[in-house]
Amino acid sequence: MKLQLALDLVNIPQAIELVAEVQDSIDIVEIGTPIINSLGHEAVRAMKEAYPNLTVLADVKIMDAAGYEVQQASNAGADIVTILGAAEDSSIRGAVKAAKKEGKEILVDMIAVKDIETRAKELDQLGADYICVHTGYDLQAEGKDSFEDLRKIKTVVKNAKTAIAGGIKLETLPEVIKVGPDLVIVGGGITSKEDKKSAAQEIKALINQG
Numbered sequence: 553m554k555l556q557l558a559l560d561l562v563n564i565p566q567a568i569e570l571v572a573e574v575q576d577s578i579d580i581v582e583i584g585t586p587i588i589n590s591l592g593h594e595a596v597r598a599m600k601e602a603y604p605n606l607t608v609l610a611d612v613k614i615m616d617a618a619g620y621e622v623q624q625a626s627n628a629g630a631d632i633v634t635i636l637g638a639a640e641d642s643s644i645r646g647a648v649k650a651a652k653k654e655g656k657e658i659l660v661d662m663i664a665v666k667d668i669e670t671r672a673k674e675l676d677q678l679g680a681d682y683i684c685v686h687t688g689y690d691l692q693a694e695g696k697d698s699f700e701d702l703r704k705i706k707t708v709v710k711n712a713k714t715a716i717a718g719g720i721k722l723e724t725l726p727e728v729i730k731v732g733p734d735l736v737i738v739g740g741g742i743t744s745k746e747d748k749k750s751a752a753q754e755i756k757a758l759i760n761q762g
């Protein structure tokens with residue numbers, strides 16, 4: 553089980569400084585959608601330049617023009633690029649093809665997908681590298697989580713790795729670990745803490761035990 557740190561509400565220097573504190577505990581660093589929307593792929597480029605040995609995920613949440621978008625993120629240094637599970641099959645195929653050509657991976661974000669099992673099965677067949685259940689900020693604010701969705705996709709996904717994101721913190725991690733995703737994505741559970749290094753270490757230790 554790997555740990556991905558999601559960076560959403562920081563600027564580029566803050567993101568680079570934050571990773572310096574926690575890099576020993578994380579496997580993947582995500583440049584989050586809010587950062588990319590405001591600062592563009594420059595944030596991805598700067599992170600990869602600062603940490604060439606760290607796997608960088610660009611959370612571009614692609615919905616269309618997938619081959620082109622994956623290429624752009626890959627050119628900036630992304631190792632993993634995200635597309636929405638709600639995108640057309642032809643977009644998913646385009647993303648997978650472009651990523652394969654560059655030796656990169658695709659993470660499909662299931663945010664807002666209603667029939668999660670059917671779509672996860674399809675995405676698995678379409679060649680997704682990761683299928684990620686995700687409770688976004690707006691539903692987190694309503695007290696929702698993705699634990700049940702993770703259980704559901706684990707029963708149907710045969711080829712892809714499974715992942716979970718959205719409001720995960722040390723306190724809720726044991727429930728996640730029980731279900732056994734390949735990747736756990738944590739943002740605020742680390743970045744909102746005073747001592748980010750210790751928070752990341754504690755989360756990583758729990759994951760390693762699981």
Ligand SMILES: O=C([C@H](O)CO)[C@H](O)[C@H](O)COP(=O)(O)O
Nearest residue numbers: 558585688718719720738739740
């Ligand atoms: O993808 C995310 C969200 O949609 C904002 O772009 C977050 O990176 C993801 O939810 C993980 O962050 P936390 O919920 O703070 O753990």
